[in-house]
Amino acid sequence: MTECAGAGRNRGVVRLLPWTNADGNPCFMYGDAGDPGGYVSDVADELEEAQLELAEELLGEAARVLAGRTWTQGELHLLAVRLTESLGEVHRVAVSRGARLPGVGAAVEPRTEAAAESGKLVERGGTGDARETTGTVRRRP
Numbered sequence: 001m002t003e004c005a006g007a008g009r010n011r012g013v014v015r016l017l018p019w020t021n022a023d024g025n026p027c028f029m030y031g032d033a034g035d036p037g038g039y040v041s042d043v044a045d046e047l048e049e050a051q052l053e054l055a056e057e058l059l060g061e062a063a064r065v066l067a068g069r070t071w072t073q074g075e076l077h078l079l080a081v082r083l084t085e086s087l088g089e090v091h092r093v094a095v096s097r098g099a100r101l102p103g104v105g106a107a108v109e110p111r112t113e114a115a116a117e118s119g120k121l122v123e124r125g126g127t128g129d130a131r132e133t134t135g136t137v138r139r140r141p
Contacts, residue, residue: 016096018047018089048096051089058086 017027017040029040062079065071071079 013100015041015044015100016092017044018051018092018096044096048093051086051093055086055090058082 013031015029015031017029019027021027029044031038031041062083065075065079
C-alpha cells in the first residue's frame with residue numbers, strides 16, 4: 001500500500017518513496033519486508049536508479065562548467081539549483097535504502113508510524129544521538 005502521509009496501512013516495513021505528494025509531503029509505502037517486488041516498489045526502484053544516474057551526469061557537467069572558468073553568474077546559479085535538487089534526491093534515496101538495511105541500524109529511519117505520517121524522520125549519529133528532520137524533497141518538474 002502506498003501513502004503520501006495518509007490514513008490506514010499494513011503494519012511492517014516503511015519505505016520512503018522517491019517522490020512527494022502534491023503538497024510536497026513525503027510518500028511512504030507500508031508492507032512486508034519479504035515482499036519487495038511489488039509494482040510500486042519496482043517503480044520506486046526505477047526512479048531511484050534514474051535519479052542516481054542523473055546525479056552522476058550532473059556531477060560531470062558541473063566539473064566541466066567549473067573547469068572552463070567562463071561561466072556567467074546565471075549559469076552558476078542554475079548549476080547550484082540543479083545540484084541542490086539532485087543532492088536532495090540522492091539523499092532521499094540514501095535515507096530510503098539505509099532505513100531498509102536489515103540489522104545494520106539505519107542512518108536515518110522513520111521513528112514511529114506517527115512520525116512517518118507527519119513526514120518527520122530521525123537522523124541517528126554515530127553516538128546514538130538523534131534529531132528530528134523533515135523528509136520532504138522536491139522533484140524536478
